[in-house]
Amino acid sequence: MVNGTFSRSASARLTPRSVGSPRVSAHRKWWVAPGPSFSFLAVIFCLASVLLVVGCVIYLYAFRYPSRGRLVAGFYDESDVCDVFDGSWVPDSSYPLYNGTECPFAERGFNCLANGRQDKNYLKWRWKPRHCDIPKFDVHEILRRLRGKRVVFVGDSMSRTQWESLICMLMTGVQDPKTVYEVNGNKISKTIRFLGVKFQTFNLSVEFFRSVFLVQQGLPPTNGPRRIHMTLKLDKMDEINQRWIDSDVLIFNSGHWWTPSKLFDVGCYFQVGGVLKLGKSISSAFRMALDTWATWVETMVNTNRTHVFFRTFEPSHWSGLNQKACEVTEQPLAVAKANDRRATPTSALGATHLPFLIAATGVFLESPMLGTSLYSLIF
Structure with a gap:
């Protein structure tokens, strides 16, 4: 099972010192060679240190970050190393994993076939890592292992559609669709901050909380410039964060709203501790927001119970001059387009990047999406 450790900027806590560092040199003293008994103790100490280091490495590799190796249950390796991100899309006639037209929780706007798309081959792609196989999604086994659990998605529309996709996949293993319902009777909508679907037979809740920035949005200080209509408080989590804590699986995403058109162009600027940060760049603000998120996970979430991703x-899935048309593709992209790459990659941010997508490999609202199976979460 993957348990994430979350660390803020390593440079804030670790200051590497060279042998010639002033601090090292200041404490260097000459000494006389010790006697035999001292040498014996030194050897014992060195051996114990080596064992401790080796033990830590094994622990980190096997238990903290198993996704990079053979230790994820259900993965079938062809070599000693398995990197699930190193691979390619392969055709698979057994896909898709569900029918988006028949799933009541799939938004019509994301239902390609219902909106007139004629071809279906784009549904039949499966991600194949180069050196291992991802086990096929077994809905009955997944439902059995998720019985009595609470799965929570937090983020923007990408998180919401992935939440919908997971629900549709799980519904293929439910005998009576009427036992699956939105807890407040709401229809799926991008304007609702909370959506929760209950699988009554399995006492399973799969929920979505809309929090596109993860940090708190609010009104600007009264003495601020008139162009500022709202602020993002980079040092405070979204005020609904308490509702995320009591969960078994917690999946976050953010980034798509950290753009000038979603921020500066609409009068939204950054704030830290009651002080406006008008000169702060978006990439720097995003980094700070994720640092706040990482601190929240470290201090508020019991990672012995909750698996955080x-x-x-x-x-981007948009096309056209106004960027409001769907990017209709038939083949997987070999590489991301230049305008799809972030200036600040998630892995370079202060918070540790957890290397799993939550959607099972295959169809994501009728479009393939890189990921791993839910076996990585609950086995």
């Missing part, structure tokens, strides 16, 4: 950034 931060989802990777996705390429």
